[in-house]
Amino acid sequence: MKGIDKIGILTGGGDCPGLNAVIRAVVRKSDLLGYSIIGIRRGWAGLIEGDTEPLGRDSVVGILPKGGTILKTSRTNPAKIENGYRKVIDNMKNIGIDALIAVGGDDTLGVALKLFEMGVKTVGVPKTIDNDLSATDYTFGFDTAVNIATEAIDRLHSTAESHDRVIVVEVMGRDTGWIAIQAGLAGGADYIVIPEVPFDMDDICNVIMRRHEMGRDFSILVAAEGAKPTETETQVAQDQKIDAFGHIRLGGIGNSLSKEIEKRTKFETRAVVLGHLQRGGAPSAFDRILATRFGIKAVELVDQGKFGRMAAIRGNEIIEVDLAEGVKTKKVGMELYNISRTFFG
16 A cells, blocks of 8 residues: 555464464565555554564564564553554654554454554454454464363363363353363363353253263363352453553452352362463464465555455355454354253253
8 A cells, every 4th residue: 555664463362373464464564565564562552652673584484383473462452551542653653563463352442443543554463262243253362272271171071081080171262162162062071160150050050960860970070260150240351450451350269169069969079270371382274374365465465555444264265354343342142052052961
């Protein structure tokens, strides 16, 4: 596009398998089209502090299979910093960044949308292992997370069966249960709890008791960290501290469930928290390809002057959508949840 020379790229929020694939694609496509790329370090913090570096073809050699992000990341929110948005805009001008590609989830994309409304040329790339952005069928990182969680569930079946134990596997999922439902289905879980459907402790224990009565002396439960009991509909949190985007640090549903199950059923019960294992390591082939396609699309949107837009996938087609759509939450549908209930017990 005329008037564009330098494109900035940042990765914000939690790290995610496939981020480096996006960076690589953006750099290579930009090189073909004659744009220079400026890498912004540590998400929005890099633009507030002016922490950037030029990225060329040599910068992205060998990064496709690597987890994490070579640009680092943070959960910095410009809205929580005095004159934060003004600092971002001023530093973009001082550095000479003409357009910005923001790679992140709803928080990062929400900031990109705000900047677009303030006149900044922004384009979004959706990233979250939770797969909870409504405008796209899939986000990269999700497939890798589900594969990791499924492998863990497969392994835990062995030890649960050997010791006649109940094992509760806690996976990520603050507001949605996409990882829990898909990994639970793929791993043959005996019960799955997700944020979309408050769980009934009596129902969980009844399922476990029925299994034992049928001679199945072990059970595997998968619980998304944001799951809530029907009695209180309150999420279990590690503490009451909130991050820059107002999120409480969740965690502990696995331990909470395991203690209550053991108390009620008298069966030995253990909790396994997968935590950051789900977002670390090399991306799957699916995520590498999806992230690459998103990166290519983002540069094309810049080249076409289509700002305030985001790359997305529908079916197998990479499309563009409004950033405003990209920040909406996609919940697990009841059809998929009801399918999972077929296998409870």
